[in-house]
Amino acid sequence: MNTVKSVRELRAAVARARGEGKRIAFVPTMGNLHSGHAALVTKAAQRADFVVASIFVNPLQFGAGEDLDTYPRTLAADQERLLQAGCHLLFAPTVDEMYPDGTTVQTRVSVPQLSEGLCGASRPGHFEGVATVVSKLFNMVQPDLAVFGEKDYQQLAVIRAMVRDLNMPIQIIGEPTVRADDGLALSSRNGYLSPEQRAVAPALYRELSQMADSIRHGQRDFAALIVAAQAQLLAAGFRPDYLEVRHALTLRPAMIDDRDVVVIAAAYLGNTRLIDNLYLHLDDASA
Structure with a gap:
């Protein structure tokens, strides 16, 4: 598994795979990976020939007082877990690589109605941040399919609506929630x-x-x-x-x-x- 940090390297690696006739799958994450994330990568590997994962703690989806600064960063352990799950390429950009002009002037993607209520009410702007970063990542990777966990049910609904409304040629696959033996959803x-x-x-x-x-x-x-x-x-x-x-x-x-x-x-x-x-x-x- 290769790890790249720039959009240029990412696009070059994906272009090589596509040039070999490979079907591309994508799994976006924020890192600190667990068995639930591994299940997403495994599903992606079952559906495609070349699996790309990303690790990026996206500041746009964190509100004031949330855990952006303390969110665990565990890159070495995440790389090993991704490798074992069947990932071929990891994109691990910096904030400057994702938002070179800063977040305040970043074009935003908003999905109305589905983003409102539930987590959207408790975390204002959260789903706009999610939709924006996922849209950027989709444009960078240009996958044939992408896999998301069903634990984040509202997020999955938002992503599906965004892909449909913006005519993105990407199949969105939901993977059932992975649970501990006592039923707690892995997170x-x-x-x-x-x-x-x-x-x-x-x-x-x-x-x-x-x-x-x-x-x-x-x-x-x-x-x-x-x-x-x-x-x-x-x-x-x-x-x-x-x-x-x-x-x-x-x-x-x-x-x-x-x-x-x-x-x-x-x-x-x-x-x-x-x-x-x-x-x-x-x-x-x-x-």
């Missing part, structure tokens, strides 16, 4: 949890699972389910940010006759913000 931010918090953290997934089971068995009073689950999270020591039942494609509040829904949540445990979701397809028998 780079799990490393912020104390041992005591880590023992409590799986309660978020348990509450989502209980809500999903109730919905599968015909419960359609979503508001009541949300209130009960929030109470349980508060009792466990969480500070819920949001807990919602949304239409799986539009992310609008779910209606009782919707067949594709997502139970989606964000909650703080101490200072650590955890997100998770469960997608449900409901057949007529469950209604």
Whole structure:
């Protein structure tokens, strides 16, 4: 696996692979990689001949008071994990390489509606930062396909809409959330949890699972389910940010006759913000 830091080197390496007739896959990351990221790269390697990954901690998607400066940078360990997962090329640019004129004058990409509410409400400007950097990376790599994790459900919806609306010839593939044995969704931010918090953290997934089971068995009073689950999270020591039942494609509040829904949540445990979701397809028998 080669590591490059400039757009010029990146484009040259991708051009060589494409010149050899190879199908190009791309996996963008912010580093501090775990098994969930490795699953994205493995999926990419199954779908393409040449896998490009990026590691870039994007300042545009961090708000005031968020963990931009303290976000873990673990390049050597990340390189080894990417190599083992089947990555061929790593793009690890500096901020100056990505934003040579600075971030304040950078052209921005905005995806309305899907970026609003949920994490978009709690983190103003976050999805504009995500859409902007992913758009830049897509233009740099020009992949045939890109793989994103379903744990960041709203982000995946935003990226899919951006690709569709801007007519980008890129197939977007969602990879199911990878979980620890106790159900906690793998996340780079799990490393912020104390041992005591880590023992409590799986309660978020348990509450989502209980809500999903109730919905599968015909419960359609979503508001009541949300209130009960929030109470349980508060009792466990969480500070819920949001807990919602949304239409799986539009992310609008779910209606009782919707067949594709997502139970989606964000909650703080101490200072650590955890997100998770469960997608449900409901057949007529469950209604």
